[in-house]
Amino acid sequence: MRSKIITFLLIFSAMVFSFVNFKGMTPFVENEKFVLSNENVVASIGNDGLLENLALKETMFDAIYNMYFTLDKSKVSFKKIEVVSNEKIAAYGTNGTKDVRVEYVLTQNGLHVSVFSEEAKELRMFFKESDLDPIFFKEKNYTFIQCRHVAYGVIFPNALSMYRIGALMFMSRKPVFVGNYSKFEFDIVVDWDVHSLREKFGLLEYQDKYVVLDTENKPVGNVTVVLLKGDKPVDVSTSNFKGEIYFSGVGDNFKLLNEDLKIKNFSNGKIVLNLPKKIRFLWQPYLTGLSTDNVYVTFKVNRPSTAVLFINGKKIEDNLYDTFHMVKIDDLSLSTNYEGEVVVGRLKEKISFKTAGDKKYKFLVYGDTRTNTDWHEIICNEMSKENALFVLHTGDLVESGPQLFEWGLFFNTGHPLFSTTPIMPVIGNHEHNAVYYYQAFMPPKMGGGDFLKQWYSFDMGDVHYIVLDSDVQENTTLGFYQTQWLEKDLKKTKKAYVIVLFHHPFFSNVKGRGQEFREKWHELFVKYKVSAVFNGHIHHYERFFKDGVMYVTTGGGGAPFGYGLYSSDVSYLPFSKAAAAGYLHYVVGSVKDGSIHFVVKAVGREENHKLSKVYEILDEFDIYPRDLEN
DSSP, rough: HHHHHHHHHHHHHSSSSSOOOOOSSSSSOOOTTTTEEOOSSEEOOOOOOSSEEEEETTTTTEEEEEEEEEEEEOOOOOEEEEETTEEEEEEEEEESSSSSEEEEOOSEEEEEEEEEEETTOEEEEEEEEEEESSEEETTEEEEEOOOOEEEEEOTTTTTTEEEESSSEEEOOOEEEETTTTEEEEEEEEEESHHHHHHHHTTSSSEEEEEEEETTSSSSSSSOOOEEEEEEEEEEEEEEOOOOEEESSOOEEEEEEEEETEEEEEEEEEEEEEESSOOEEEEEEEEEOOSSSSSSEEEEEEEEEEEEEETTTTEEEEEEEEEEEEEEEEEEEEOEEEEEEEEEEETTTEEEEEEEEEEESSEEEEOOOOOOOOOHHHHHHHHGGGOOOOOEEEOOOSSSOTTHHHHHHHHHHHTTHHHHSSEEEOOOOOOOOTTTHHHHHHOOOOOOOOOOSSSBBBEEEEEEEEOOTTTTEEEESHHHHHHHHHHHHHHHHOOSSSSEEESSSSSSBBTTTTOOOOOHHHHHHHHHOOOEEEEEOOOSSSEEEEEEEEHHHOOOOOOSSOOOGGGTTTBBOOOOOEEEEEEEEEEEEEEEETEEEEEEEEEEEEETTEEEEEEEEEEEEEEEOOTTTTO
């Protein structure tokens, strides 16, 4: 019955302006060269020969990302990828000493992977899950991973072990031999939930039926429920349109995968959800991930629902039944203004934006919003009047990233700005690397680190922007990879301007401020002629010019002000150019012919622990095109 409903929805959506839109923590980014697809699943192989995405088409949700191999404990890299047929892609590479061939073969419900190498003794396969809080099960030769709207089973018959060590890892020392080659093989199968996968593999010995209801005794469909025995997951299943749900295994409790929903009670075969009667936005619609031809419209509501978007008169249906929605609007024209409306039930909210493409444009920079939502509202209202193309946030968006309610405060107070000006953020120390940060935002182009969003870069006209995570410890593997990625990215760009953003500033006129990466990154910034660096963390404004690089600290977005500049801790550095404390402020960058002009605008000032509105210019400065010939 569930498949019939989805078929109807797909047929209906074909009658309006619609598209295939994948919504995992990492989106499905179709590599036109290397894609395998059938009526059930779609897989994309990256230019590096590794599996980038595996998605279930019905739910439009990614299963995994960032898959890689080691052979005999050495990492495998690929140099050649070949489309063998509509159902098979081969990648050719080496682990440094041995040639390796990997074959990806599409199956009806997933992917069969074979790894060949001469006299190989051990294969380790790693991949990271693409979701907020996945649940793992181990059963016989099967490993099941349940995500928000998709489950996948990894069948690795000869695997000796499976465990999580930053990524999900399978190890096998039992290859089969094909001529002179060792062959390792495994399958990844995708379905709605773990219960469906177990049923598909004939692993169910019995099923218990329950009904999912709301407080008015109405059935609730498409809700994924976890059966628990104590704190241990036993099974995961999804209710059908009648609210019916089936479990296998003995449990004594239930929980929901959706963090916005709560179970009121359960008894006598009924699971009652405490669903609100009236639908409302938990996160009002906002924009992120702007480029020349697409943007993401994101929002969250208090009860599961589908949604409809109208963009310049075109209707776009988002049939994913959920509280969280991230809808990619693509196939847009560059340098074009768009007006839109988000409709969820009877809720309606306007959005508007302009796609990138102009060489002349305006952008905004601010940071450290954190605690004072009324201050954040003031500054966002003023920034919304700037008619900027996008806004950059230098980190510490919220007081504590793992606290879900704080993200609602951030998006709702910033709604006047974020509904018209796409936001591209930096992760700060107060985000605590929380998964909600990664759920909430999409960069214009995927980068590296967690969910490929921890650091990233993108181009807008003549400017190359680089976003880094300075909360990573320098002398760690992650710190090494980020610095390696940074230098590679700096070396590659030929744009006239390079602007780098990360949270912790390298320099301050207030004593006792230090920062990891300062020596390594500053050396790279000088070597590759970075134009400007923007930071937050310190809750005032400062500007420095050192070794040809402009450093700007802007941390006046709403967090409690720091007054170190007016204390005995102050010691002005010889390369300091400007400083001001106690101001609610933001930076406007205007990209023009021959320069980028910056104006630092104050819209509030704190005196005697009271904020009063002001309209002052704290600073102005320019940066000029890089000299790439010397």
